[in-house]
Amino acid sequence: MLPSRAGPRPTTAAALPRRRWLALLVLALAVALLSRPSARHVEAQSADDAFVERVVASLTPDERVGQLVMVNFVGDDVSATSDIATLVRDFKIGAVLVTASNGNIVNRDDTAAQLATLTNGLQQQAFDTSQRSDGTNRYFLPLMVATDNEGDLFPFTNVTHNYTQLPNNMTIGATWSKQHAQATGAIAGRELSAAGINLLLGPVVDTLDNPRSGGAGDIGIRSFGGNVSWVGELARAYVRGVHDGSGGRMLTVIKHFPGHGGSDRGTDNEVPTVNKSLDQLRALELAPFAEVDRLDDADKTGTTDAMMVSHIRYRNFVTASAAAFTRPISIDAAALNTLIGLPEFSKWRTTHMIMSDSLGVPAVRKWYAEQEGQPDFPNRTIVKDALMSGSDLLPLVEFYHDPDHRGWKDFQLPTIEDSVIYMRQQYASDPDFRRRADDAVRHVIAEKVRLYPQLAMTQVAVDPAAASAAAGGGADEMRSLAEDALTLIQPQSVADLRARLPRGPVTPDKVVIVECWDDCYPYRVMPKLTLQQELLALYGPNGKNRLRAEDVSTISFGELDAWLTAPANPANVATAAVVRDASWIVFALTEYNPAARPASGAAKRFLDAPPVDLRNKNLVAIAYNVPYHLDSTEISKLSAYFVVYNKTDAAIDAGFRALFGDATPKGHSPVNVPGIFYNVGDATQPAVDQQLQVSVFGQSPGGVRDAANVGLTAGPIVDHNGNLVPDGTVVRFRLDKTGGTVSNEIGMTTIDGIAGARVPLSGAGSYSASASVAGVTSKPLAITVAGSVAAATEAPAPPAAAAAPASDSGGRNVTLLALAIGVPSAVIAAAAAAIGFVLYRRRSRSTAAHAAMPALAPATGVLIDDEPAATPAATMLVDPLVRVDAETRRVYVKGVEAKPALSNEQFRLLSFLFPPDDHADGVSEEALDALVRRVRERLVQSGGERSYIVTLRGHGFRLDI
Numbered sequence: 001m002l003p004s005r006a007g008p009r010p011t012t013a014a015a016l017p018r019r020r021w022l023a024l025l026v027l028a029l030a031v032a033l034l035s036r037p038s039a040r041h042v043e044a045q046s047a048d049d050a051f052v053e054r055v056v057a058s059l060t061p062d063e064r065v066g067q068l069v070m071v072n073f074v075g076d077d078v079s080a081t082s083d084i085a086t087l088v089r090d091f092k093i094g095a096v097l098v099t100a101s102n103g104n105i106v107n108r109d110d111t112a113a114q115l116a117t118l119t120n121g122l123q124q125q126a127f128d129t130s131q132r133s134d135g136t137n138r139y140f141l142p143l144m145v146a147t148d149n150e151g152d153l154f155p156f157t158n159v160t161h162n163y164t165q166l167p168n169n170m171t172i173g174a175t176w177s178k179q180h181a182q183a184t185g186a187i188a189g190r191e192l193s194a195a196g197i198n199l200l201l202g203p204v205v206d207t208l209d210n211p212r213s214g215g216a217g218d219i220g221i222r223s224f225g226g227n228v229s230w231v232g233e234l235a236r237a238y239v240r241g242v243h244d245g246s247g248g249r250m251l252t253v254i255k256h257f258p259g260h261g262g263s264d265r266g267t268d269n270e271v272p273t274v275n276k277s278l279d280q281l282r283a284l285e286l287a288p289f290a291e292v293d294r295l296d297d298a299d300k301t302g303t304t305d306a307m308m309v310s311h312i313r314y315r316n317f318v319t320a321s322a323a324a325f326t327r328p329i330s331i332d333a334a335a336l337n338t339l340i341g342l343p344e345f346s347k348w349r350t351t352h353m354i355m356s357d358s359l360g361v362p363a364v365r366k367w368y369a370e371q372e373g374q375p376d377f378p379n380r381t382i383v384k385d386a387l388m389s390g391s392d393l394l395p396l397v398e399f400y401h402d403p404d405h406r407g408w409k410d411f412q413l414p415t416i417e418d419s420v421i422y423m424r425q426q427y428a429s430d431p432d433f434r435r436r437a438d439d440a441v442r443h444v445i446a447e448k449v450r451l452y453p454q455l456a457m458t459q460v461a462v463d464p465a466a467a468s469a470a471a472g473g474g475a476d477e478m479r480s481l482a483e484d485a486l487t488l489i490q491p492q493s494v495a496d497l498r499a500r501l502p503r504g505p506v507t508p509d510k511v512v513i514v515e516c517w518d519d520c521y522p523y524r525v526m527p528k529l530t531l532q533q534e535l536l537a538l539y540g541p542n543g544k545n546r547l548r549a550e551d552v553s554t555i556s557f558g559e560l561d562a563w564l565t566a567p568a569n570p571a572n573v574a575t576a577a578v579v580r581d582a583s584w585i586v587f588a589l590t591e592y593n594p595a596a597r598p599a600s601g602a603a604k605r606f607l608d609a610p611p612v613d614l615r616n617k618n619l620v621a622i623a624y625n626v627p628y629h630l631d632s633t634e635i636s637k638l639s640a641y642f643v644v645y646n647k648t649d650a651a652i653d654a655g656f657r658a659l660f661g662d663a664t665p666k667g668h669s670p671v672n673v674p675g676i677f678y679n680v681g682d683a684t685q686p687a688v689d690q691q692l693q694v695s696v697f698g699q700s701p702g703g704v705r706d707a708a709n710v711g712l713t714a715g716p717i718v719d720h721n722g723n724l725v726p727d728g729t730v731v732r733f734r735l736d737k738t739g740g741t742v743s744n745e746i747g748m749t750t751i752d753g754i755a756g757a758r759v760p761l762s763g764a765g766s767y768s769a770s771a772s773v774a775g776v777t778s779k780p781l782a783i784t785v786a787g788s789v790a791a792a793t794e795a796p797a798p799p800a801a802a803a804a805p806a807s808d809s810g811g812r813n814v815t816l817l818a819l820a821i822g823v824p825s826a827v828i829a830a831a832a833a834a835i836g837f838v839l840y841r842r843r844s845r846s847t848a849a850h851a852a853m854p855a856l857a858p859a860t861g862v863l864i865d866d867e868p869a870a871t872p873a874a875t876m877l878v879d880p881l882v883r884v885d886a887e888t889r890r891v892y893v894k895g896v897e898a899k900p901a902l903s904n905e906q907f908r909l910l911s912f913l914f915p916p917d918d919h920a921d922g923v924s925e926e927a928l929d930a931l932v933r934r935v936r937e938r939l940v941q942s943g944g945e946r947s948y949i950v951t952l953r954g955h956g957f958r959l960d961i
Helices: 018-034 049-058 061-066 083-090 111-130 169-175 178-194 228-245 278-283 286-293 297-302 333-340 343-349 362-371 379-389 408-429 431-451 464-470 475-485 494-500 530-539 557-565 570-581 598-608 632-636 649-659 816-820 824-838 843-860 904-913 925-941
Strands: 069-071 095-097 144-147 251-257 306-309 353-356 394-396 487-490 511-515 552-556 584-589 618-623 640-643 694-696 709-714 730-737 743-749 755-760 765-773 781-785 875-879 882-885 890-893 896-898 950-953 956-959
Touching (some): 111 144, 111 178, 169 178, 169 228, 178 475, 228 251, 251 431, 278 286, 333 379, 353 394, 379 394, 408 431, 487 632, 511 530, 530 649, 557 570, 557 598, 730 755, 755 765
Parallel strands (some): 069 095, 511 552, 618 640
Antiparallel strands (some): 709 755, 765 781, 875 882, 882 890
16 A cells, blocks of 8 residues: 655655656666566466467377366375376376365365475376477476365355455455455465465356345355446456466456356256346446456456356347257357357457356256256266367366265266266267367367466476465455445444444443354354454453453344244343343344345344334444345444455454444445445446546646647546446547637546547637536636647657556556556556656756666666667657657667557557657646556566665655665
């Protein structure tokens, strides 16, 4: 986090003028990028196609089939005599799923070292059975070792002990911060890859546009939220974080394509049906997947490596079929090919992998029994249908015939082996099967080469000690995230909250916590009394000493439910007494599924018909799950209702600190909350009471040079929650010439809350500019266009601006200046654009750059020339060290090309920011803050040393050198 800007201006800032500082900043950035230790830190690995083809050609038919299969196994024995070793050795299995529930991961003692030893053992088995040579190099077929790590501890996180406790997606969504999403992904990538996990089954990219309380099958806290734009942006930032944090040694599998958000039940027991047209799917469910599948040379690490296809069926959108509904997408070739063939997915698909969701789930079994007339588990039919439908990797997980006989050794292992044998037979006898299998194995091998370019054991093996050192280092970042996600549902404002509850409980107040861990879930998710212990740790005698141990007690939802059901039963006397004596009742809300778990409705029953006098009691709810289980009447009876969305230590602390007034809720629900009439679609619209600002980009409005166009910007534009509006929000710019009939209007879309446009001018004179969005119009900005600038000082006229894709972690109040510094592969050019409008032209540029260079040279070792080298006419000279070739879109720093070349969109943005101008008065402090933040992130991600990292201190700037 950046330090506060309050406080005295440091002396170092006074000695470093803004333009000079920016010159130094850009040069430090350029050097850091050009000298980074390895490209994999800032851009995704790309598979060597020729090597991939050589590897595929070397595979036997049995190996080709085996590479398409993922299996699970029981225990942590991976020796040569183990069951998993048999599958790898004899059945050539190419991927393994490791979980805590199967005992592969042991969450006690040194979990990281144990997991690293396990993955090394698995890879050793693969090495022993698949090593080979292509004439000069020896290589082998490493395993994909996969796990789930969705956050929020058990049940969707497998590695917990001594690891950073990560939140779920909805917690990230409540921060509305791509920076938090990327930081969380980076922690997951760093910690898991250090232990040898190279395939992350996540993140979830399902949009929860219509939450359904009461066990109706919605995906809940696993979703980032209900706004498709934000879901896609947060998911892409998370994926970028995983890739960057792992140093390119972890693949991501976004799920559950085409989207679970609109389904009416989970896939564990029955295949859900979604009644939507293809156009509706593209506008909602598919849009976030398209964003994370987007291929972007300027943001390679933001693109996912694979997608997981779900077992959901749809009202038929395949015109060639007469069926009313599709089969489950995972086993319907026509339907899946229709979706993957859409323009937003087809190019990605050619170089990336698709895998099915688990093929052993009860929903698949039930589908074949009810719809295909196969009551016995048709394992052979399932694997063939899934492969022929388009999946490259087939998870034969929980793969058994009889639900009453699930044993691994006697029932799952034989079914897996039979399935692989059948696939071998089909490969030998069925040309269509063989062609599809060969296509699939290319995708699988390409992903392995993307991970390990030489497929060498030295690239694959991990150090258990290093894995231990990497685990658990992200606690501070997650505490910051938890505080930013903390959401106030009741009352409406923090001011109202403080008026209602000026303080938290203080001894001798009695506090009763009503928890639901054992009564709201079919499995134990948290130990009993966890909340009570944490409350006392924070505010008890060893904390802030506001409560004594005897002031706090805990009852369960089950005990509350029993008392509500039978108030006269002597067994419920203790519950009645503790509730009667309490002055504070804190409901810990988690899952609500009254049909399956009747006690989960106890809090709602209590609020609907309280059996005690509540006039001298403070009723507080803290939701450790979704925010939408209580209705309006129930919420109105609460003194306060907070949502922390998950049950990690950081979230628990945030909820209690909010109760005591030590934490201020800043988050907003990323999903609809019907109980307070909160709708995400409305909340993310531009706020109608904001003052929209329009400005001339890089020039004083009173002295714009006579050119073909003028650059205008508007923003930052915020929504009703005070967050930046979603990318793609349309802003209209209008420019009118005074005393004439000439007017121009252009519509552009926002990136990180900012819109920019190049609006045509019609010669010198006075103009009035304005911007409008969603009924909000800026005050007119008076612009004076001066006489022509001498041709000798003019840069080539830039082309019209185009909106460039957002590709960074983002943050609040980010201006178009910050957007110029977007992603690692184009960062030097974008930085050049930034410096282009804040440095003096010609003489001023040279003076500022040279004044800054002595401070830079000792840190970077860069040799500084006295005079800039001559550049061709097609080159835009930004600085003596930086130039951009307008014809080839290449960037050179000290004559060294920074690769890859600019994308079209990045080049257009760069051109929009040129030519440089003498005036920098319009550059705000917020713009510079955003620039520092973006550059700082990019320097770290590109492997820049501490000496290059830019920091912001007080009201000024300085470099750590």
